[in-house]
Amino acid sequence: MTSGTREAVDPEQACPISPVVDIVFSRWTTPILWALNEFGRQRFVELSRRLTTITPKVLTQRLRQLERDGLVVRTYHPEVPPRVEYEISELGRSLAPLFATLAEWSSENLGKVERARLEHDARDRVGGRRN
Template structure:
């Protein structure tokens, strides 16, 4: 028995199969930003601007220091945030969105808008589904 080949992403403009590098990047970016913590850090920095590490953690809420560090490092690596270390004692480290990170935040703003517009429909659907399973 052979395994099925993964579906190929097609360009929205041309309908042609996407460049494999673009396809890999899209899959990687979706995996990264679909992560709960990345989405929340993105939202915090978009809403509040440049923040210190501890402020980001407090505004996100429920995130461990280790997970916040990992999330911010991954976002920095992808060019979504800039980490600025101020040469003072104790060290002061701040994070802010780059233009790239800001454009991603704008793109995901549509998800929040969609969620607000459809929350009652989704809650009704979930309740009906759960009731049918009882």
């Protein structure tokens, strides 16, 4: 960076994990992968019942993206009626240690985050901060 000017920086160079964050932590990706890792192969309706607030359209979109990314395997069974099952791939399963670390962090720290939020909000109310 030169004095007084800023050079454009490629976001991937500024934060090399951002592509992974985009893949793994997109809305619904983590709950879907967690459910498939925790409960094994499932049909669409089973996943939908586990993830009660996701719409069928969004679940379909996320499953297609996860399959494209190589994190989920879709198996079509040509029966009557046809049956489709989803399971986490080996690549998806390799994320289990990351999820375990995040689960540990959350159990140790979410209470601290909540306290910080409450303290911050209380200061804002007292100080009249609007932004």
